[in-house]
Structures are given as structure tokens and as C-alpha cells.
Amino acid sequence: MSGARELLRSERLCKNFGSLMAVRNVSLAINESEIHAIIGPNGAGKTTLLNVLSGELLPTSGLLIFADREVTGWTPDRLARAGLGRSFQHSSIFEDLTTFENVRLAAQVRLPSSMRFILSARRYQEITQRAEKILADLALSHLTATLAGEISHGEQRLLEVAMLSAIAPKLMLLDEPTSGMGKAETRELIEVLRRLAHEHTLVLVEHDMDVVFTLADRVTVLVNGAIMATGTPEEVRRNPGVRSAYLGERA
């Protein structure tokens, strides 16, 4: 645990909806350049936790520290600009824009400011080339001119990751990146994530245990909104509490 530099830390994070405690006392530490998976049964509060970490939801109590700065209560856009980016479980893309324009618009956030009114967006070579490269890396180049709303579900999931990688965040929060994907597509995406992990820290909320155990350096198990165990995949797999609460149900 110690040794590696900490990138994101939460301290006693809680999120209540009325009397429902969706996230309870979550103290989590994400180290730089690791792949950290968050697993748990349905309704364990994984997505709620992710929404709190990405600033979409305000925590009821607790602290959030990102890159040595306290960021509790920051808005999602401010967090993203600071280097904490996220993807969505249900593809959240620009359906009426082309696939290329989706990625280009994501890459454009790297301009110091988008308050530029005259020159065509296409003229910003660096941004355009970055978008082209990312589409090529993810084998989406053939869809460049297709509207994002018209590509297949699996391709939309890839596009979701492409947009996230276009903004080049220090830390990527990925909400079930493989949800609804076939076996072959999932394998493809695992390779993409492995490549992204060379340059980024990844936090992965995932249902698919194959994905978790082939990719993750560390795993956190969430049950009823609280952390039940954290450790290497091996440690977590051997944890008796986890076996009965979660993995056991599936065996």
C-alpha cells in the first residue's frame, strides 16, 4: 500500500439520500498508475460512490483529496480540468455529432480556452490530429463521419473511452466500461484499458469478474455502501467475508 504516490484519497466519505445511506464511511486510497477496481453486488452504491468522486454528487460528509489538494465540493468540470475524468455506464455521447466530432470536442478542452470565435475548429491542427490518433488507436477510424447515435452499442462504449482518453486526465473513473458488450468486444476493450493504464491511473467500477481479475492491481469490495475489503485480487478472492457476500453468490 505505502511506497507508491497517492493520487486520490477519500476520507470517511458518506452520501445519504434521505434515510438511505448509499455510501458509508468510505476511506479509499488510489495510488498513481495502478488499476483499481471497485466491485460489489447490485445496489452496493458503486455508481453513487463514483458520482461523489467525480463531483456529480455532493458528499453528505467526508473529504476528497486529489493530487494533494482538497477537492471536496468541486464541480465535475473543475475536477475534470484538474485531471479527474470519468466515463458513464450508459453511454453519454453527443448523438447528433459525428464520431470524430465527439472525440475532437473532448480533445478541444485541452485548449487554454474555447472562447475562440472566428477560426474554424478544424483549423486547430493539434486538436484535430489528437482526435484522429485516438480514433485510430481504438480502431474507430472507419466511423469518423458517422453520427455517434448511429453506431453500434459496443462502438459507443469504445467511443465513451475514446472521449475520456482525449482529455488525457491523470485519473480515469470508468463506470462499467464493458456493460452490455459481447465477449470479443470485451477482450478488445480490456486491451485498450491495459494500454491506457501505461499513462493513466484507472479506477474501474465493474460487474464482469473476468475483467476485474485480469486487469486490476487492487480491488475494493463495496457492500451496502461500505468497504468490506481492499487488497490485491488474490487477497480479495481469499477473503471469507467477500466469498459469502459476493463471490459466493455467483459460484
Place this chain on the structure above:
Amino acid sequence: MTPLALASPPLGLTVIRAAAATLVVAALVALPAFGSPFLVTQFSRVLIYAIFAMSLDLLVGYCGLVSLGHAAFFGIAAYVTALLSDKAEINNILITLPVSVAAAALGALVIGTLALRTSGVYFIMVTLAFAQMLYFVAQENAFFGGSDGILLLAPFRLGIGDSTWLSLGDRATRYCLILSMALLVLCFLSFLVRSPFGCVIRGIRSNERRMRALGYAVGRYKLICFVIAGAHAGLAGHLYVVLTSLADPSILDWLHSAQVLLMLIIGGIGTLIGPALGAFVLIVLTDQASELTEHWKLVVGVVVIALTLFSRGGIVGLARSGTASLFARKPS
């Protein structure tokens, strides 16, 4: 509705478009030479409303902000222009134009800051409420001429100091000024919607939550868009007073805002040129129909209903599906 691709259309289509644009601009430039005085004034009005409609299209069609109070900024600039002329005897548009447009932009900054805290239907209602507030201020206040408004006697001019380079009391000169302004606005907004800023506001219309997650300070972009749209509406309001020498409360009425929204729907939302065409259709149709019958509203209503029923993208939508099928039939 419209695909917001930046990709270039097929060459044949580009040629057709360029030819059509050249023809229209040539006809508009030549209009004072062959048109009747009535026609010149009518087209002055069409071009002013084209500016007004394009400015609203930036909000509605590109940023996804449906406003029912856009007449507020038209009205602010119109009243500022009229007051400058009436109270301070300033008729030089080198002064009245920038001052009135700045006033409209300032109004948009204030109203936008407050109204943009809401969204959707609430945004429509809040913008409507602000415009109606201004309507009653103008209507009930003697300073603004009450319900009669402010009627100006001296014509506007363009010049430095006491010199007059262009006298805008002259119908044709006035028309040329308005035409060049309208073309300038069309050019500027066409560039704007393709610029990085334009891409951001289209992204906001498409998926605001995602724009936030990508790191865009969405609120700031919306506000700047609102101010740019307000300033252009102000330009239209200023030219309106230059043309008609009148600023009265009816230009602040919500019906005035609704009328521009109608131009967008007729022409095709989110196309810029569509709303300009919509202004042309609605104004000419209204003028023609009201000459024929006192039930002209019925005629206008039927045409609008027919257009929205049979073409969801307005006139531009019709034209696009027309040319698309034309090109589809040709073997590639």
C-alpha cells in the same frame, strides 16, 4: 434534427449552394435600382428581422436555449436609440449603434446571469417574465413615451462631427446599410458556429452533462452565447428604429418574441440561413395576406401549420431532403 457534421458536402451541392447564394445577394443588392419604394422598405424590414431571427437561432438552434424573451434586447436597443435621438438629439449611428448594442448586451448579461440558473420550461418562463417586465416599464412610464412610444422626427445619419457621409433618411441608402449589416451578421455567425466556441455550445445542446464531465465550464459558455445573441438582437432593434423612426411598447411584447421563434420554425432551426428565410416568408406572407383579407391571420396560420406538419426542418429541411434525393439518384 440536423446533423452537426463539420464535413464538407459533395461538390455538386456546394456549387448549387454557391450559385443560389450569389443570385440572392445580387438580387438584394440590385433591389433599390428596380424595386418600388414599398418593396425597398419591406425588404429593409425583412433584413432587420433576418438579423433578429439569426440571433435567436444562435440561442435556440445551437445552444439549445429556448427563450421567449428575446424581444427584450431588440427593445432595449430600440429604446436607447430612440431616447438618444429624442432627448439628446444624437442621430449619428456611429454613436447610437455601438451605444444601443452595448446596452442590449448589458441587458443580456444581467438577464442571462439570472435566467441561466434555470433550464428548460423554467428558462422559457423566466426570459418571458423579464421581457414582460420591460414591456410594462416602457408602457407605464412617460419618460419612454407610454403606450404611444417615442416617435422621432429627425432622420439618422452617418458621419463624423457635424459632417454627414450618409443620410439615412434616404430609403435606398438606409436599405444598403441594413443589407450590409445583415450580410456581416450572417458571415460572422457562420464562422462563429464552426469555431471552437460554436462547437462547445453545440455540445451543450447535445449533452450538457457530458460537457461538464469533459471539463467545460458550461455556465460561462451559455452566458457568453446569451450575450452575443442579445447584442445581435440589439443591432436589429437599432436598425428597426433607424428604419421606422419609432420605438413603441409592442416591440417588447412577448408576441414579438414569439413571432421571431415562428420565423425559426418556418425556416429551419439551427441553420442560420433558415431563420433568415423564415423572416422573409413570414413578413411577405403577412403583408400580402393582410392586403387581401382581414382574416390574414388565418392564412398565415394555415401556412405555418402546413410547413411544420410536412417538413419538420422548415424550409431548409425541405430543401435539404430535396437536394439529397436529387444527388442520391445519380450513380456515383
